[in-house]
Amino acid sequence: MSDEPPVEELSLRDCWALLGTVELGRLAVVVKGRPDIFPVNFAVSHGDVVLRTASGTKLAGARSSPVAFEADGVSEDGQVWSVVIKGIIEAPRHVDDLRDFETVEVHPAHSSRKVYQVRINAEVVTGRRFTPVPGSVGDGESPRSAN
Numbered sequence: 001m002s003d004e005p006p007v008e009e010l011s012l013r014d015c016w017a018l019l020g021t022v023e024l025g026r027l028a029v030v031v032k033g034r035p036d037i038f039p040v041n042f043a044v045s046h047g048d049v050v051l052r053t054a055s056g057t058k059l060a061g062a063r064s065s066p067v068a069f070e071a072d073g074v075s076e077d078g079q080v081w082s083v084v085i086k087g088i089i090e091a092p093r094h095v096d097d098l099r100d101f102e103t104v105e106v107h108p109a110h111s112s113r114k115v116y117q118v119r120i121n122a123e124v125v126t127g128r129r130f131t132p133v134p135g136s137v138g139d140g141e142s143p144r145s146a147n
Contacts, residue, residue: 010127015083018073018127020044025071027051027120029062042071048119049085062089062118069120075129083127087120 010018019025028037042051049069053062067089072082 005131008129010081010083010129012125014129015125015127016044016047018075018081019049019071019083022071022073025049025069027062028068028070030065040069042069045119048122050117050119052117066123067120074132078131079129080132081127081129083125085120085122086124087122089118090121091118 023041023043025040025042026037027040028035030036040051040053042049044050066086069085069087070082072080074080
């Protein structure tokens with residue numbers, strides 16, 4: 001029998017609820033045949049992750065192949081969680097999509113102009129939650145938190 005604390009597989013509902021508590025994630029795309037990853041601010045809307053971006057490497061890579069998205073955090077009870085989404089990037093296609101996008105607030109951390117608002121059409125959503133080991137991030141006893 002193992003003394004390791006269990007890793008909880010999160011329900012779809014829990015994954016989306018936790019994603020709604022943070023604004024920063026990472027978008028993984030393929031650029032010129034190689035994986036690349038970018039920090040992105042995002043919002044959750046109607047079962048999709050919505051983000052704003054400028055034209056460039058990230059958007060080009062996202063439009064040409066499937067993407068992966070990951071966000072994580074620490075719950076109030078000290079548990080560490082991580083949610084991963086795999087899917088495709090979609091731009092608004094219909095007038096209703098444009099109206100919906102107008103109501104979603106994404107607050108980019110960088111001041112560059114983010115003219116494209118896109119959503120990740122989630123094909124796979126997985127999540128995990130666990131209690132961190134003493135001295136690691138999120139347990140309240142991390143050496144960094146003592147400063």
